[in-house]
Amino acid sequence: MEVAQVLCMKGGNGDTSYAQNSLLQKKVITLTKPIIEEAISNLYCNNFPARLCIADLGCSSGPNTFFAVLEIVATVDKVLKKMGHQLPEIQVFLNDLLGNDFNTIFKSLPKFQKDLEKTTGAGAESCFVTGVPGSFYGRLFPSESLHFIHSSYSLHWLSQVPQGLESNKGNIYMASSSPPCVLKAYYEQFQSDFSLFLRCRSAELQEGGSMVLTFLGRRSEDPSSKECCYIWELLAVALNDMVAEGLIDEEKMDSFNIPNYTPSPTEVKCEVGKEGSFTINRLEVSQVNWNAYHGEFCPSDAHKDGGYNVAKLVRAVSEPLLVSHFGDGIIEVVFSRYQRIVADRMSRETTEFVNVTVSMTKRG
Secondary structure: OOHHHHOOOOOOOOOOOOOOOOHHHHHHHHHOHHHHHHHHHHHOOOOOOOEEEEEEEOOOOOHHHHHHHHHHHHHHHHHHHHOOOOOOEEEEEEEEOOOOOHHHHHHOHHHHHHHHHHHHOOOHHHEEEEEEEOOOOOOOOOOOOEEEEEEEOOOOEOOOOOOOOOOOOOOOOOOOOOOHHHHHHHHHHHHHHHHHHHHHHHHHEEEEEEEEEEEEEOOOOOOOOHHHHHHHHHHHHHHHHHHHOOOOOHHHHHOOOOOEOOOOHHHHHHHHHHHOOEEEEEEEEEEEEOOOOOOOOOOOHHHHOHHHHHHHHHHHHHHHHHHHHHOHHHHHHHHHHHHHHHHHHHOOOOOEEEEEEEEEEEOO
16 A cells, blocks of 8 residues: 555545544644653753744644744744744645545645734735645755754654554454564564654754644554554444445455554653654653544534544544545445444443644754
8 A cells, every 4th residue: 555645634624524523633733742842942952043933743634733933933923022022934745645525735835824813913925834745754955944843743644554454354453363573563663753853844944843643553562552553443343344244345345444653752762762863851641532522513413422432533634545445335334334333332331532642952
């Protein structure tokens, strides 16, 4: 599978789109706000650039794209006002893969500009936004051109499905039943990808520049632990049921694997240390309930069903991958089954996503 060609969140603004099913990702961005503020404060301790260049990597589409940007720019404004400085010109680069729905992003640019003026008093002439399509597992920007890089819930996606997963039959990701060679293949792919990411960003950041990265991750050192793999194991249950009923070809099922790796804090720290270009300032773990509407106002009766919400979330991030492998004929059936399976498990146990956030500075 050519991941860069098919990996994208589901575009548009429809009922099953990422734009309509990404409240959980918004919550995660909000959780990291204090870490972003600290990173920007540190950035301005020794440097006051006339123009601030920011990149959001894996920006996706929908309301979270400009929500993240607005949070960052508002934080810059807050930090500088405390120091008695005005907001400088800001260049924002929005990056994602070629299949990302950039059209939907830029249709919402006027709203972002209004929100920016309302929040900071800055007009559209103060913040310039550019789309940068391409993989962040490679160079995207000129050398030493950036001051701050942000990425949330993107870096757990790998550049490719690891090689050597033929023995992972009946699974679509790492699972408790996966043989050790499968876990090893996933980990080595993560190591290769993240070290390349760090080398590229080191070249693009100015000395003293900062990055705040949030992964979907895990606390455990076991990569097949339930806290990071369960969401995919339950999708595999739905797919295997359809194989048993002759609705999906078994060979198709056995050849499908999710290109994802949810690292532990130790694994993130290890790769940053090995690459050597960055100093880690903060490395923190947080969690959010699988159900984005847990403790929130539900816009409809359907949203009171946690299984419904989780199924729509997972569909929004995985449908393009599933369609590219199985075709679109199975999608409605598989996610209807998945909804029931997830709802049953959520009624009997606590289900949470674990987030790993790292804040780092480029060394001199």
